[in-house]
Amino acid sequence: MKNLLLASLTPLLLAAATAAASRTTASAAWLAAAGGAQIAGSPVEAEKATRGTTEVEPRTNPIDRDLVERLGPDAELVIAGNRPADFRGPGPDPTSRLTLVPVAGEDFVQAARVSVGEATDPIWDAQLTSPPSTAAVKKGDVLFGSLDLRAVSEKESGGGQFVGWLQNGGSDWHGFRKLEGAPGAAWQRRHFALKADADAAAGEMDFVFQLGMIPQAFEVANVLLWNLGPDAELDRLPKTRLTYEGQAPDAPWRAEARRRIDAHRKADLRVAVVDAAGEPVRGARVRVAMDRLGFGIGTFLSDRHVAADDATAQRYKRTVLAHFNRVTAPSYGAQAWGWPDPASRERYLATLAWASEQDLTLKAHPIVWSRFDWMPRSFSEARDDPSALRAEIERYITEVATILAEHRVEEVDALNEPVLFHEFDDVIRAPGLRAAWFEAAHDAAPRMRLLINEHGVLSAGGRNRIKQDKYAAIIEDLLGRGVPLGGIGFQGHIGEDFTPPEKLWEVLDRFAAFGLPLHVTEFDINTEDEDTQADYLRDFVTAVYAHPAVESVTFWGFWGGAMWIPNAQLWREDWTMKPGAEALVELTGETLRTDERVVTGADGTATVRGHLGAYTASAGGVSQRVELGGGGATVTLRLP
Numbered sequence: 001m002k003n004l005l006l007a008s009l010t011p012l013l014l015a016a017a018t019a020a021a022s023r024t025t026a027s028a029a030w031l032a033a034a035g036g037a038q039i040a041g042s043p044v045e046a047e048k049a050t051r052g053t054t055e056v057e058p059r060t061n062p063i064d065r066d067l068v069e070r071l072g073p074d075a076e077l078v079i080a081g082n083r084p085a086d087f088r089g090p091g092p093d094p095t096s097r098l099t100l101v102p103v104a105g106e107d108f109v110q111a112a113r114v115s116v117g118e119a120t121d122p123i124w125d126a127q128l129t130s131p132p133s134t135a136a137v138k139k140g141d142v143l144f145g146s147l148d149l150r151a152v153s154e155k156e157s158g159g160g161q162f163v164g165w166l167q168n169g170g171s172d173w174h175g176f177r178k179l180e181g182a183p184g185a186a187w188q189r190r191h192f193a194l195k196a197d198a199d200a201a202a203g204e205m206d207f208v209f210q211l212g213m214i215p216q217a218f219e220v221a222n223v224l225l226w227n228l229g230p231d232a233e234l235d236r237l238p239k240t241r242l243t244y245e246g247q248a249p250d251a252p253w254r255a256e257a258r259r260r261i262d263a264h265r266k267a268d269l270r271v272a273v274v275d276a277a278g279e280p281v282r283g284a285r286v287r288v289a290m291d292r293l294g295f296g297i298g299t300f301l302s303d304r305h306v307a308a309d310d311a312t313a314q315r316y317k318r319t320v321l322a323h324f325n326r327v328t329a330p331s332y333g334a335q336a337w338g339w340p341d342p343a344s345r346e347r348y349l350a351t352l353a354w355a356s357e358q359d360l361t362l363k364a365h366p367i368v369w370s371r372f373d374w375m376p377r378s379f380s381e382a383r384d385d386p387s388a389l390r391a392e393i394e395r396y397i398t399e400v401a402t403i404l405a406e407h408r409v410e411e412v413d414a415l416n417e418p419v420l421f422h423e424f425d426d427v428i429r430a431p432g433l434r435a436a437w438f439e440a441a442h443d444a445a446p447r448m449r450l451l452i453n454e455h456g457v458l459s460a461g462g463r464n465r466i467k468q469d470k471y472a473a474i475i476e477d478l479l480g481r482g483v484p485l486g487g488i489g490f491q492g493h494i495g496e497d498f499t500p501p502e503k504l505w506e507v508l509d510r511f512a513a514f515g516l517p518l519h520v521t522e523f524d525i526n527t528e529d530e531d532t533q534a535d536y537l538r539d540f541v542t543a544v545y546a547h548p549a550v551e552s553v554t555f556w557g558f559w560g561g562a563m564w565i566p567n568a569q570l571w572r573e574d575w576t577m578k579p580g581a582e583a584l585v586e587l588t589g590e591t592l593r594t595d596e597r598v599v600t601g602a603d604g605t606a607t608v609r610g611h612l613g614a615y616t617a618s619a620g621g622v623s624q625r626v627e628l629g630g631g632g633a634t635v636t637l638r639l640p
Contacts, residue, residue: 056100058085061108061222064146070238071144071226078137079145079207081130081223084112089128093118093212096126103221106187108148111221120212121466123163127212130223133205137196142232143176145207145225147190151183153216159184160216161461161497162209166192166225168200169208176205178526180495182461187221193237193528213464242532244498246539253501253543260546262609265295267632271598271617272605275639280604284639286619289595294612294628295545296361296552297588298326300522302562307350315575316559317354323588326361328521328554331400331412333367333375339400340376352407363554364409365521366416366453367400368393368437370424379424386428390436393424397440405445413489413521414441414450419470434474435481442484449486452478453521457511458490462503468510475514488516492523493556493565498536501543512549520544520553524568525580534579537570541587558584 061082068075081087090096095117103111116126137143143166151160164179177194207223228237246253273284305316320327329351332338339345355362372380376396382389397414404412415434425433441450452475456467478485488511499507511518523540525533544550557563558581560573570581577585594610600619615626619637626635 056102058083058100059110061110061148063222063224064107067146067238071228072232074232075144075226075228076135077224078133078135078143078227079130079205079223079225080134081207081225082108082221083131084110084221086131087112087128087220087223088130089126090114090116091120091125091127091212093120093125096120096211098128101219103187106148106221108221111148111219113217113219114209114211115217116211116215119214119466123212123464124208124210125212126210128209128218128220129169130207132203133200133225134202135227136202137200137205137227138230139196139199140230141196142228142230142234142237143194143196143225144228144232144237145177145192145223147179147192147207147223148187148221149181149183149190149209149219150185150187151216151218152185153214160211160218161213161463162211162218163213163460163495163497164207164209166194166205166207168198168204169206170204174198174200176200178495180460180497180526182497183218189240191238191240193234193239195234213460239528242496242498242527242529244532244536245500246502247532247535251501257501257542257546260548261542264548264630265545266609266611267628267630268607268609269615269617269626269628269632270605270607270634271600271619272634272636273600273619273639274604274636278638280600280602281620281639282600282602282604284600284604284606284619284637285597286600286606286617286637287595287597288608288610288615288617290593290610290613290615291625292325292359292614293588293592294614295550295592296326296519296554297324297541297592298328298361298363298552298554299324299558300328300365300554300556301330301351301355302557302559303330303344303347303351305562306354307347312561316562319559319571321358321360323558323584324360324555326363326552326554327355327358328363328365329355329409331364331366331404333369333396333400334373335375335377338374338376349403349407352404352409356408361411361552362407362409363411364404364413366413367397367441368414368424369416369421370418371421372423383427386430389424390428390430390433393437394440397437398444401441401444401448405448409445409448411449411451411486411519412441412445413453414438416453417455418452418474419454419456419467432481435478435483438478438483438485450484451487451489451519451521452485453489453491455491455493455522458492458499458504458507458520459494460497460499462499462507468507472511475511479514485516487519487551488514489519489521491556492520492540492553494523494525494536494540496527496529498532499540501539504540504543505547508544508547508549512547517551518547518549519551522556523553524556524563524565526565526567528567530579533568534583537580538583538587541584542591545592555584 090098099113101113114128120126159182165175166177168174273281305313454471559571560569563569596608598606600606617635620639622637
């Protein structure tokens with residue numbers, strides 16, 4: 001990988017890189033090859049004293065005229081990030097440095113490079129930020145962005161990694177659009193579009209690349225954002241077609257997935273047909289049809305639509321029942337929109353009541369989230385009294401767990417995002433505090449399975465080893481304290497840095513070693529590329545289905561009228577199906593569903609190899625329900 005990057009450097013930069021190599025640690029030595037000259041005359045001037053002194057003259061990159069013409073005469077450039085010297089960075093991480101480098105062979109001439117020597121925690125400690133906006137943006141305006149970037153690292157694919165935000169980066173932070181990616185050594189242009197969901201005054205908006213997830217050399221030539229006004233049509237704007245490792249129809253992982261599925265997710269269902277005298281019936285026509293897949297495919301429920309009874313709500317609930325066999329009901333503690341709010345409480349109870357009456361596995365999310373802003377006000381009021389705060393948290397756990405158990409909730413995320421959020425822990429500072437929370441929930445609802453849940457473990461290429469290590473350490477501590485942990489949850493919010501299927505298996509293997517059921521709890525795919533969204537949905541579900549330790553995957557919504565991340569919708573708000581919805585329906589209705597017709601042999605039996613789950617076997621007007629488990633099953637149909 002070092003040679004690949006070295007080949008792209010000019011002799012001057014190569015000399016600078018060689019000199020820098022002698023000053024780096026062994027762990028970051030490869031990054032010396034991404035040397036380059038320090039940016040001068042920019043907002044990062046203060047960094048120059050400690051992170052390099054060689055200067056090159058700042059240059060301005062030309063803007064693609066063809067792109068400007070496609071956007072039309074009303075397009076207003078509001079972020080002009082085509083002068084790399086104006087970028088800000090590299091953040092507080094001492095191993096990172098920001099340099100200015102020439103570009104050859106492209107229609108731009110210069111780029112800003114952030115060289116990250118070591119992974120950072122949090123990932124935004126190494127970053128690169130565009131110049132601020134030069135004009136105001138109004139809620140409802142259609143914005144179009146264009147990025148030119150590339151990166152290299154020592155990871156297996158050779159590319160880099162970023163999480164990007166179009167943001168209001170001030171004290172009242174607001175994220176307008178999130179992008180993720182894993183660019184390689186070749187320059188790539190990324191387009192994105194959105195409808196602004198908030199106002200932003202001139203100077204408030206910028207685009208930030210968060211880069212600390214891995215050591216890498218990350219280069220950006222242009223960050224451009226146009227305001228097209230409120231009437232522009234998002235669907236008519238240029239789009240970037242995305243790809244991911246393992247997407248090809250003949251990718252090697254597919255054969256391994258089929259082998260695993262046959263070994264772990266299928267078994268033989270033997271149907272014996274006899275007559276009234278108990279004698280085998282030869283030539284009987286038998287149908288074996290799945291009623292319910294044993295593996296869980298679920299969705300998060302919108303309490304507003306489940307609790308309502310209008311035409312939209314009825315369609316919403318019909319769609320849930322048609323395509324999912326498990327659901328997650330909201331159980332938030334936020335003062336204004338959770339259990340403490342009377343209107344929310346009423347909807348939560350109505351949602352639990354409806355879900356408990358259906359043939360669905362019912363889960364709730366969450367009980368404890370160790371952050372003051374999304375839990376009851378009573379927690380904040382006890383913030384200065386650790387003992388009172390601990391008592392109030394345990395009282396709340398008991399109250400909520402009892403309500404959930406009364407509504408036949410089978411599983412709950414008892415603790416959500418403990419790696420990132422630990423505000424209660426920091427106040428109370430008691431050994432075994434998290435274990436005590438689980439024990440309080442278990443005491444109140446001993447039959448309810450208690451899960452732990454975390455984000456950023458499977459997503460973003462599955463490369464956040466720091467997050468994975470911390471999550472594993474928390475789980476190990478809980479188990480060491482005898483906590484009745486019922487499963488391990490992985491949120492699965494996927495951006496445009498798609499985790500390859502084989503990498504999913506690698507990460508899941510690590511946590512499967514704990515011997516607990518694994519669940520993907522909040523799966524969605526945030527991209528404008530609808531075709532790739534459909535491809536990855538199919539491949540992600542196939543990959544986790546092929547892993548024997550995984551018991552379920554739950555989508556974090558499905559309909560555009562009730563989505564946390566609008567781009568992740570599978571059904572649009574007008575109920576038309578995106579390709580992702582078509583992929584899901586194909587999976588649940590065909591690929592993972594067994595429905596076969598067979599004829600009995602001389603011994604009066606026929607065998608079907610099917611996906612594990614609940615079935616109806618029928619012949620000659622006689623039917624019988626049967627559960628197909630991993631050890632197989634036999635059912636006898638006695639004809640009149």
